Amino acid sequence: MAKQIPVYVCSKCDAQSPKWSGRCSVCDAWGSISKDPVIPGPEEPAAKSAPGDIKTFAGLDQTQQALHEPTGFDLMDLILGGGLVKGSVVLLAGEPGMGKSTLLSQLALLMSRQKKILYITGEESPYQVQLRLSRLNLGLTENLFFLNDTRAEVIISTLEKETPQLTIIDSIQSISTDNVPGEAGSLSQVKAGAALLTQAAKKFNTTLVMVGQVTKDGDIAGPRALEHLVDTVLSLEGERMHRFRILRAIKNRFGSTDQTVLLDMDDKGLRIVSDPSEALLEGRAANTCGSAIGCLLEGRRPLLVELQALVTSAGYSSPVRRATGLDSSRLNMLLAVLTRHAGVMVYDKDVFANAAGGLEVKDPAADLALAAAIASAVNKKPLEPKTAYFGEVGLTGELRPVALPDLRIKEFKRMGFTKVICPKIKNIKAQDIQVIQCETIKQALN
Ligand SMILES: Nc1ncnc2c1ncn2[C@@H]1O[C@H](COP(=O)(O)OP(=O)(O)OP(=O)(O)O)[C@@H](O)[C@H]1O
Ligand SMILES: [Mg+2]
Incomplete structure (x- = not known):
């Protein structure tokens, strides 16, 4: 048998190297490589096992198919396509x-009216969690238990003994296991902990909901590494200082990922915003320069949003360009197109752009509205208040079609707009609103 060579393992990124060093060459962390090398176990040839038993799908009992069980929490039921599937991992x-x-505390409180719930308080003390539960004012029941332990093995034994219907782990980064080396929160610990808990959830038929922390800079030991392991991935997004949040399903083995919900957060928790466009347009000042209304699609849902621009002279210094809630390279591209193809001169100007409401705008259909807001700010002329814009802007100044134009026009109509400026649309459905189709950004802004 070949001799096993000792390796040095980085506790931050799990990279292995044959030599010790003070700094990991993969993740650049200092002092993360342990002084003691790990000696890998002997590689044994796999034993030949007996063949498995194959069956036809047609012969499977259909009543055993995964069923959604309503949770009693409207926004979770909506996003999950009807509720949680027993034994699934979210x-x-x-x-x-x-x-x-907050979201999971609301879920725990509402579900505990009927079911046994176990909350693993890994990140916060039970008192902190209790404080939040009381603040949410949904009534504490005798069915909501907590376990203040972060060892995966202890949690698994508890699941076997207590068989709760729902287990909440807040968060997976706080869980550790003896099976692998490294500190809690390192990639190997997070992956191994999540894999063990997922297996246990399936075995003991408890539904598992885990919190995964995401950091702004891509995160090393985060949810990305767990997406393949779990059945459903939900993402809660927004700007921390704003009240709106978006909850979306990124992956769902038991339903569609079309659904997204706009949520409003206050001290009583998160609530569905029943009319997102109205809420996002609230507080808009009429007749101001540098403001235009555009339309985004979140899943299949159109959302109207105000795009704002402030343009000032840069003087003799190099111009500043800042985007909030928008992609800054997209803003720079739009400024170049506006200068080159629409005669809107911004090369010597500071430009600040913002998507009001704290949303993160990713839909390229917002291009035209942002361009209109910038042009309005440069020309110091307000846009017509009942006119709205959507369309992607290309590098040659052309307006490009975007997905589901009819849905967007319908939403503008519903919110009281009388005119829409957009790219050429094939087979547009007649709606009671003036639709001006343009080929170029120059035409659209004129
Ligand atoms: N008493 C309060 N009243 C209103 N809002 C509060 C109150 N306490 C906290 N919040 C809000 O709740 C937010 C924190 O919520 P929560 O703890 O659920 O977030 P989280 O995503 O779990 O955060 P973390 O990643 O730190 O665990 C705060 O940013 C704050 O806006
Ligand atoms: Mg938290």
Whole structure:
């Protein structure tokens, strides 16, 4: 048998190297490589096992198919396509302070009216969690238990003994296991802990909801590494200082990922915003320069959003360009197109752009509205208040079609707009609103 060579393992990223060093060459962390090398176990040839038993799908009992069980929490039922599937594993990902613990506390409180719930308080003390539960004012029941332990093995034994119907782990980054080396929160610990708990959830038929912390800079030991392991990945997004959040399903083995919900957060927790466009347009000042209304699609849902621009002279210094809730490279591209193809001169101007309401705008259909807002700010002329814009802007100044134009026009109509400026649309459905189709950004802005 070949001799096993000792290796040095980084506790931050799990990279292995044959030599010790003070700094990991993969993740650049200092002092993360342990002084004691790990000696890998002997590689044994796999024993030949007996063949498995194959069956036809047609012969499977259909009544055993996964069924959604309503949770009693409207926004979770909506996003999950009817409720939680028994024995399934859900990962709730989000940046710090987004409201993940709040959302799961609401779920725990509402579900505990009928079912036994276990809350693993890994990140916060039970008192902190209790404080939040009381603040949410949904009534504490005798069915909601907690376990203040972060060892995966202890949690698994508890699941076997207590058989709760729902187990909440807040968060997976706080869980550790003896099976692998490294500190809690390192990639190997997070992956191994999640794999063990997922297996246990299936075995003991408890539904598992895990919180996954996401950091702004891509995160090393985060939800990305767990997406393949779990059945459903939900993401809670937004700007921490704003009240709106978006909850979306990124992956769902038991339903569609079309659904997204706009949520409003206050001290009583998260609530569905019944009319997202109205809420997002609230507080808009009429007749101001540098403001235009655009339309985004979140899943299949159109959302109207105000795009704002402030343009000032850069003087003799190099111009500043800042985007909030928008992609800054997209803003730079739009500024170049506006200068080159629409005669809107911004090369010597500071430009600040913002998507009002704290949303993260990713839909390229917002391009035209943002361009209109910038042009309005440069020309110091307000846009017509009942006119709205959508369309992607290309590098040659052309307006490109975007997905589901009819849905967007219908939403503008519903919110009281009388005119829409957009790219050429094939087979547009007649709606009671003036639709001006343009080929170029120059035409659209004129
Ligand atoms: N008493 C309060 N009243 C209103 N809002 C509060 C109160 N306490 C906390 N919040 C809000 O709740 C947010 C934190 O929510 P929560 O703890 O659920 O987030 P989280 O995503 O679990 O954060 P973390 O990543 O730190 O665990 C805060 O950013 C704050 O806006
Ligand atoms: Mg939390």
